[in-house]
Amino acid sequence: MKVSLFVTCIVDQVFPQVGIAMAEVLERLGYEVDFPPAQTCCGQPAFNSGYPQEARTVARHFLDVFRDSEYIVVPSGSCTSMITHHYEEIFKDDSKQLEQAHRVAPRVWEFSRFLLEVAKAEDVGARYDGVVTYHDSCHALRELRIKSGPRRLLAKVQGLTLREMDVAEECCGFGGTFSIKFPEVSGAMARTKIESIKKTEASTVVSIDSSCLMQLQGVIDRAGLPIRTLHLAEVLASR
Amino acid sequence: MTGAPSETIKQTLDDPRLQLAIYTASGRLMDHRATAVGAGVLPEYQDLRTQANLIKKHTIENLDYYLEQLEANVVAHGGKVVFCRDGQEVADFVLGLAKKNGARLIVKSKSMTSEEIHFNERLEHHQLEAVETDLGEYILQLAHQRPYHIVAPALHMTRYDVADVFTKRLGIEKEVVPENQTKIARAVLREKFLEADIGVTGANFLIADSGAVVVVENEGNARLSSSTPKIHIAVAGIEKLIPRAQDLAVFLDLLGRSATGQPLTVYTSFLSGPRRGEEVDGPDEFYLVLLDNGRTKLLTDPEKRQSLYCIRCGACLNHCPVYRKIGGHNYPWVYSGPIGAIITPQFHDITENGWLPFASSLCGACAEVCPVKIEIPKLLLKLRSEVTEAKQRQGTGGLERLAFRMFAWVMAHPKIYLLGGRIGAILAPLVPPLGPLKKWASQRTLPRPAKQSFHQMWAARKRT
Amino acid sequence: MTSRDQILADIRTALGRSTGQTPVPLSAPLLRGPHFDRDLYVPTFAQRFEKLAGKAFVVPDAAAVVPQLSPLLDGKRVVASNAPFLEACGITGLPQVESGFTDRDALRDACAAADMGITSADYALAETGTLVMLSSRQEARLVSLLPPVHVAIVPRSRILANLDELLTLLPKPAEQSSSMVLITGPSRTADIEQILVRGVHGPGEIYAVIVED
Numbered sequence: 082m083k084v085s086l087f088v089t090c091i092v093d094q095v096f097p098q099v100g101i102a103m104a105e106v107l108e109r110l111g112y113e114v115d116f117p118p119a120q121t122c123c124g125q126p127a128f129n130s131g132y133p134q135e136a137r138t139v140a141r142h143f144l145d146v147f148r149d150s151e152y153i154v155v156p157s158g159s160c161t162s163m164i165t166h167h168y169e170e171i172f173k174d175d176s177k178q179l180e181q182a183h184r185v186a187p188r189v190w191e192f193s194r195f196l197l198e199v200a201k202a203e204d205v206g207a208r209y210d211g212v213v214t215y216h217d218s219c220h221a222l223r224e225l226r227i228k229s230g231p232r233r234l235l236a237k238v239q240g241l242t243l244r245e246m247d248v249a250e251e252c253c254g255f256g257g258t259f260s261i262k263f264p265e266v267s268g269a270m271a272r273t274k275i276e277s278i279k280k281t282e283a284s285t286v287v288s289i290d291s292s293c294l295m296q297l298q299g300v301i302d303r304a305g306l307p308i309r310t311l312h313l314a315e316v317l318a319s320r
Numbered sequence: 321m322t323g324a325p326s327e328t329i330k331q332t333l334d335d336p337r338l339q340l341a342i343y344t345a346s347g348r349l350m351d352h353r354a355t356a357v358g359a360g361v362l363p364e365y366q367d368l369r370t371q372a373n374l375i376k377k378h379t380i381e382n383l384d385y386y387l388e389q390l391e392a393n394v395v396a397h398g399g400k401v402v403f404c405r406d407g408q409e410v411a412d413f414v415l416g417l418a419k420k421n422g423a424r425l426i427v428k429s430k431s432m433t434s435e436e437i438h439f440n441e442r443l444e445h446h447q448l449e450a451v452e453t454d455l456g457e458y459i460l461q462l463a464h465q466r467p468y469h470i471v472a473p474a475l476h477m478t479r480y481d482v483a484d485v486f487t488k489r490l491g492i493e494k495e496v497v498p499e500n501q502t503k504i505a506r507a508v509l510r511e512k513f514l515e516a517d518i519g520v521t522g523a524n525f526l527i528a529d530s531g532a533v534v535v536v537e538n539e540g541n542a543r544l545s546s547s548t549p550k551i552h553i554a555v556a557g558i559e560k561l562i563p564r565a566q567d568l569a570v571f572l573d574l575l576g577r578s579a580t581g582q583p584l585t586v587y588t589s590f591l592s593g594p595r596r597g598e599e600v601d602g603p604d605e606f607y608l609v610l611l612d613n614g615r616t617k618l619l620t621d622p623e624k625r626q627s628l629y630c631i632r633c634g635a636c637l638n639h640c641p642v643y644r645k646i647g648g649h650n651y652p653w654v655y656s657g658p659i660g661a662i663i664t665p666q667f668h669d670i671t672e673n674g675w676l677p678f679a680s681s682l683c684g685a686c687a688e689v690c691p692v693k694i695e696i697p698k699l700l701l702k703l704r705s706e707v708t709e710a711k712q713r714q715g716t717g718g719l720e721r722l723a724f725r726m727f728a729w730v731m732a733h734p735k736i737y738l739l740g741g742r743i744g745a746i747l748a749p750l751v752p753p754l755g756p757l758k759k760w761a762s763q764r765t766l767p768r769p770a771k772q773s774f775h776q777m778w779a780a781r782k783r784t
Numbered sequence: 785m786t787s788r789d790q791i792l793a794d795i796r797t798a799l800g801r802s803t804g805q806t807p808v809p810l811s812a813p814l815l816r817g818p819h820f821d822r823d824l825y826v827p828t829f830a831q832r833f834e835k836l837a838g839k840a841f842v843v844p845d846a847a848a849v850v851p852q853l854s855p856l857l858d859g860k861r862v863v864a865s866n867a868p869f870l871e872a873c874g875i876t877g878l879p880q881v882e883s884g885f886t887d888r889d890a891l892r893d894a895c896a897a898a899d900m901g902i903t904s905a906d907y908a909l910a911e912t913g914t915l916v917m918l919s920s921r922q923e924a925r926l927v928s929l930l931p932p933v934h935v936a937i938v939p940r941s942r943i944l945a946n947l948d949e950l951l952t953l954l955p956k957p958a959e960q961s962s963s964m965v966l967i968t969g970p971s972r973t974a975d976i977e978q979i980l981v982r983g984v985h986g987p988g989e990i991y992a993v994i995v996e997d
Contacts (some may be wrong), residue, residue, distance in 0.1 A: 088774045094774075095769055131678075131708035132705070135728035142731060170698075250685075251683075255681060256683070258678070259679075270641050271764070298765075299763070299764030303763070
């Protein structure tokens with residue numbers, strides 16, 4: 082069976098290893114992985130900054146690139162929910178594009194959800210030694226209702242101990258342009274998460290959104306802490 | 321960001337005592353709420369939210385009808401209804417009434433609506449004393465400060481702050497024990513209740529089919545304010561309406577639990593006018609002041625009018641990670657937190673408060689806990705596009721608009737995107753963080769573009 | 785144009801409605817029935833009342849009320865409401881109890897000076913340990929509000945399951961009285977450092993005596 086990857090612009094440019102990891106896991110499960118090279122972005126940065134028209138331009142391109150894909154797998158909760166929950170709003174005055182969005186959106190799968198609900202695979206034969214804590218990224222948690230899925234996948238990773246932090250569901254403070262417009266508040270929010278992570282004594286923070294991990298790693302590095310951040314895909318690809 | 325109170329935000333963030341106070345107080349309210357609406361305690365919680373949303377939607381969309389019904393029923397029970405366009409009209413009415421009755425002293429129970437119109441200040445210069453009787457509000461009144469939170473107004477003050485205020489304003493010896501401070505306030509205010517000519521309360525709900533106001537509280541000051549003076553005035557925004565007394569089964573179940581985790585607050589008063597027939601006590605006159613003050617403006621937009629469903633529980637504040645860092649005083653208006661962020665730019669000039677809808681990471685925690693299901697993040701996004709449009713009309717924000725136009729163009733042209741990405745990857749290590757990125761970098765180590773993009777890695781992978 | 789007319793006109797314009805336009809009817813109110821058996825009303829009420837830091841007594845009949853309360857009443861200045869049930873329980877006959885007030889000022893002064901206010905209650909809600917009091921010739925507002933201690937003596941027949949049952953029975957409380965108050969626990973605040981303090985303005989101590997007969 083064939084699946085198409087939508088790696089997202091942040092993974093493409095900053096964390097390509099996440100895309101590779103995701104491809105490896107999917108291939109291991111027997112999928113033929115396709116990467117439409119004309120892909121760029123879902124349009125979320127423009128939409129969240131109050132530029133819906135510009136977001137539309139980018140979204141139209143997305144729909145065009147993936148018009149023939151049967152399964153589109155995405156290593157990001159926020160990008161997935163942009164497409165599945167917000168394209169409705171973006172194209173509300175454009176019936177043709179809206180129709181296209183209605184056709185494509187149901188084929189878009191956040192990575193962990195694809196594994197559990199389509200591939201029906203909870204154990205992907207991964208091994209990762211260490212104490213891990215999981216960060217619930219906001220769009221994944223509240224718009225896509227992804228909470229137990231990634232935890233079930235992590236539970237099946239050999240050698241991995243999952244320890245919950247007490248503020249797993251609190252926002253990391255990234256929020257895209259929010260972190261640039263309100264950097265001190267954003268940093269304070271991240272530091273609250275880091276304090277909670279420290280208490281778990283985890284060596285690794287895992288999430289399904291690279292933007293959150295980028296936010297947390299930035300503050301972790303500034304504080305000189307020996308904690309690494311990994312995308313779920315990277316953990317699941319480990320052997 | 322321009323317009324945002326960056327200095328005071330920074331001060332709030334750098335104050336460890338204040339940070340702890342805000343975080344623990346809101347955290348406690350979050351926990352109490354979670355217990356009270358938990359699946360084991362209130363399994364029908366989500367159904368109640370849906371119902372509350374439907375009732376509010378119906379009422380707001382037929383507001384004129386229910387206002388007229390409310391008015392007719394208030395009058396039928398011997399009360400009077402006064403429609404006021406703004407705070408000045410409210411003040412004029414109260415002053416007129418006070419003059420007519422030779423009134424000197426007003427006792428007030430907690431009402432955000434009255435804060436909204438600066439009620440006390442408007443009466444100040446007219447030999448009419450208006451005393452706040454809710455403990456937190458009383459302390460704030462003495463300290464000349466604004467409420468910090470919809471439900472816990474003096475959240476930011478310590479017992480020592482309270483002691484200072486009492487010593488300075490009441491001339492008493494320093495008292496730092498909260499229980500004793502409360503006793504002091506009780507004694508002072510008891511005198512006021514018994515002397516007062518007029519009692520002013522807010523209203524949590526207005527009941528159209530009964531001509532009644534519902535006031536919920538824990539202290540007893542609203543009961544006293546509406547029972548001891550001869551005149552009772554209830555001041556409420558027109559949006560506080562619900563159609564039927566029986567709808568309270570849904571709303572009261574949601575309000576207390578969402579606000580403080582209480583299934584019912586200590587006192588819930590259902591008041592429908594002056595005392596009747598053989599009732600021994602109660603006011604002789606009842607006035608319901610219905611305030612517009614811009615609410616009709618919010619009614620106009622079908623998407624944004626849900627902002628008026630708010631029952632002022634404060635849950636959104638408690639769950640907002642931004643509120644929990646910057647606190648209530650960094651919001652420009654009396655309504656803070658997520659609800660404040662969506663209504664302030666609608667009541668006031670959007671460009672004046674253009675920063676407010678952006679002061680959010682869109683985490684959605686607020687929408688999850690809103691008892692009436694206001695889609696706060698959706699409205700924040702809508703307001704953001706309205707801000708950028710307003711800026712375009714004004715001729716400001718051109719640089720940012722250009723940046724996003726370029727973003728869109730690049731993202732719609734894959735070859736340009738790929739080229740740009742690689743140039744960025746090469747240049748980034750050479751360029752220090754400039755402009756807005758500088759502040760961003762003050763908080764964290766900056767991420768750098770990867771040496772090879774996924775596109776490149778994939779192409780290489782395919783070749784092998 | 786009066787403010788009233790202006791506001792209503794603005795509303796209609798904003799909503800696209802015309803004067804006198806009747807709304808599409810709203811679905812029936814959501815009223816949930818009791819979650820538990822009638823037999824459990826008394827113990828449930830007592831338990832919830834005590835969870836709120838009240839003290840509840842259950843007595844077999846009206847004659848048992850005064851003996852149950854006499855330690856509390858000892859040496860206290862008490863105001864009782866005009867509820868006939870209180871007379872039936874022998875409360876109004878006690879020497880330290882003032883009752884029968886029909887003058888507002890006299891009642892107020894008495895309540896302000898009293899150590900305790902005794903009332904009956906129109907209803908009680910088992911689920912939340914709530915007392916429901918409607919203002920009337922029998923029950924004045926201030927008796928349960930001004931004195932620092934409030935005692936409510938309630939026949940068990942008046943106990944309902946919850947607010948939903950109350951509103952089913954009384955769909956329009958405004959038709960009965962100018963004031964209906966639901967009392968759920970003693971007066972309290974946490975305004976100073978989130979520390980709980982009882983008896984801010986209303987009574988800090990509450991008692992309920994449920995009479996089974």
